[in-house]
Amino acid sequence: MLNMSALKLSDAVRAKKLGVAEAVRAYLDKAAGNGHNAFLTVDGERALARAGAVQARLDAGELLSPLAGVPIALKDNITTAGVRTTCASKMLGGYVPVYNATVVEKLERAGLVVMGKLNMDEFAMGGSSETGAFGPVRNPWDVSRVAGGSSGGSAAAVAGGEIPIALGSDTGGSIRQPCSFCGVTGIKPTYGSVSRYGLIAYASSLDQIGPVGQSVEDCAALLSVISGPDEKDSTCVTGKAFDFGRDIPEKLDGFVIGLPRNYFGGGIDGAVRQAVLAAAEELEDAGGRVEEFEMPLMDYVIPAYYIIACAEASSNLSRYDGLKYGYRSASANTLSEVYRLSRSEGFGLEVKRRIMLGSFVLSSGYYDAYYKKALQTRALIKDAYDGLFKRFDMILSPVAPTTAYRLNENVDDPMKMYMGDIYTVSVNLAGLPAVSLPCGFDGKGLPVGFQLIGEAFSEKKLAAAAMAYQRRTDWHTKRPAGGEAV
Amino acid sequence: MQIDGSLIAYLEDLSCLTLSEDEKNRLTGDLEEILGGMARLGELDTGNVPERSHPFDDVNAFREDETLPPFDRELILKNAPNRRGDVFVAPKTVE
Numbered sequence: 381m382l383n384m385s386a387l388k389l390s391d392a393v394r395a396k397k398l399g400v401a402e403a404v405r406a407y408l409d410k411a412a413g414n415g416h417n418a419f420l421t422v423d424g425e426r427a428l429a430r431a432g433a434v435q436a437r438l439d440a441g442e443l444l445s446p447l448a449g450v451p452i453a454l455k456d457n458i459t460t461a462g463v464r465t466t467c468a469s470k471m472l473g474g475y476v477p478v479y480n481a482t483v484v485e486k487l488e489r490a491g492l493v494v495m496g497k498l499n500m501d502e503f504a505m506g507g508s509s510e511t512g513a514f515g516p517v518r519n520p521w522d523v524s525r526v527a528g529g530s531s532g533g534s535a536a537a538v539a540g541g542e543i544p545i546a547l548g549s550d551t552g553g554s555i556r557q558p559c560s561f562c563g564v565t566g567i568k569p570t571y572g573s574v575s576r577y578g579l580i581a582y583a584s585s586l587d588q589i590g591p592v593g594q595s596v597e598d599c600a601a602l603l604s605v606i607s608g609p610d611e612k613d614s615t616c617v618t619g620k621a622f623d624f625g626r627d628i629p630e631k632l633d634g635f636v637i638g639l640p641r642n643y644f645g646g647g648i649d650g651a652v653r654q655a656v657l658a659a660a661e662e663l664e665d666a667g668g669r670v671e672e673f674e675m676p677l678m679d680y681v682i683p684a685y686y687i688i689a690c691a692e693a694s695s696n697l698s699r700y701d702g703l704k705y706g707y708r709s710a711s712a713n714t715l716s717e718v719y720r721l722s723r724s725e726g727f728g729l730e731v732k733r734r735i736m737l738g739s740f741v742l743s744s745g746y747y748d749a750y751y752k753k754a755l756q757t758r759a760l761i762k763d764a765y766d767g768l769f770k771r772f773d774m775i776l777s778p779v780a781p782t783t784a785y786r787l788n789e790n791v792d793d794p795m796k797m798y799m800g801d802i803y804t805v806s807v808n809l810a811g812l813p814a815v816s817l818p819c820g821f822d823g824k825g826l827p828v829g830f831q832l833i834g835e836a837f838s839e840k841k842l843a844a845a846a847m848a849y850q851r852r853t854d855w856h857t858k859r860p861a862g863g864e865a866v
Numbered sequence: 867m868q869i870d871g872s873l874i875a876y877l878e879d880l881s882c883l884t885l886s887e888d889e890k891n892r893l894t895g896d897l898e899e900i901l902g903g904m905a906r907l908g909e910l911d912t913g914n915v916p917e918r919s920h921p922f923d924d925v926n927a928f929r930e931d932e933t934l935p936p937f938d939r940e941l942i943l944k945n946a947p948n949r950r951g952d953v954f955v956a957p958k959t960v961e
Binding site: 474475476477478479571572585609611613614615616617677679680682683684686687694698702703704705706707708712713714715717718719720721723724727729732733735736737739740741743749750752753754755756757758759760762794795798808809810811812836 | 876877878880881882883884885889892893896897899900901903904905906907908909910912915916917918919920921922924925926927928929941942944945946947948954956957958959
């Protein structure tokens, strides 16, 4: 009935061919099965009440956004007033926020209908959506495989047709990689373009909220809604929301696209290499000029990222003390026990691992060799990108070295899991935007994705290239069996 | 980098965590491998490179310094695991 993009769904609602409540009910029915464990909370009653309110605004002729009436679901690290927000952690298992994240306020003003909260890695720490306290997310293309992470619920719900569009967050690839594993589209916006107020912090200098959807057009429309300044987030430095307008060029004549040849050496699956290189050829056919180059510092991005992310995490997660909100151990008697036992019982192993790594790299005697060195490496990485964007309009690269792997395949090998982030983390260290797009399938029928990386605040240019690609290909329209939109 | 029991105990203190024996065994090996990988940054010459803790130099968007009503106290206490009246309850810290 509603086999359409988020933008077309809103068109139908605004043309009165479809009621908002009708659309919400259809997606509530589909999400009720939750066969991929993508949803942690489905908020049907509130969603239907909101649908009624949006319908009333539309009927009154209020001019809402191009996504008005569209059901949306949010990664469960985005704070929603009155709706449980868990970060997929026992620590926040019973936490019901009393305020909304700024992005939620913006969604409501624009007339989208928040329908529920989506599964993820615990506190967004992971690349497979297996570290959460409420079970792993399953990949709609093969339920024995991971959906990627940490925004695995967002990507799986969109791929599985359980929601037309979603929000995720990206600290080191957490929007882009699950989109790649699930065959959907996602945007990691420039740092400082979307408010982080109400995004439960993992690594504050790297985290950004961004859209996950069926196409770049849908994602760009959602990014227009959620971006823009916010006086509640002083790092939200953008002057205005993105306006993708109608002047996106059809052809890419004059676009110079950098292709990092050392990303295609050892360590990447043959099928991923082939599909990503084919995407580069497609963009060349669309008028772009592709030039190969050697990406500097490739061996150092993972250590720099994990040192900085874990250091920030160890500081951010020190707020969980068992006193003000969150889990409190029933067996603690002294204040020290309240802190230690609540944290020890409330956090899962991956979170503990990262807190301890962060405590180590910040500790006396190791600070200079690890944390300071990582911050200097971050400066080198940023400088390297600045230099590259003098030569290129954008950089085209794989998102991940492999397609989706089997559940439990890497959970006991954190180093292997971390190395899966090799192509994504430097983007966050430099604060850059990137869009992740489906570009084919491997021999097992699993989706492959590629990413386009641009200089800060070049989202419009990235969207132009990504839209040109999706006009010429139909990978983004493919859905797994049972994953057709409702 | 050799991770031993005393370093794990030190990190537990810094992190305000108490690990189970199984967690200690797993994390000892993991931390050794991960920190070994991180030490690779030592190969880079970063002599005079400034530290960058943030992606951009322009890091702060200021707002007007205005007095606004504070968050409602009842809302702040709403998620308290243990409260009495309008305060959080914590174990006694002085004898």
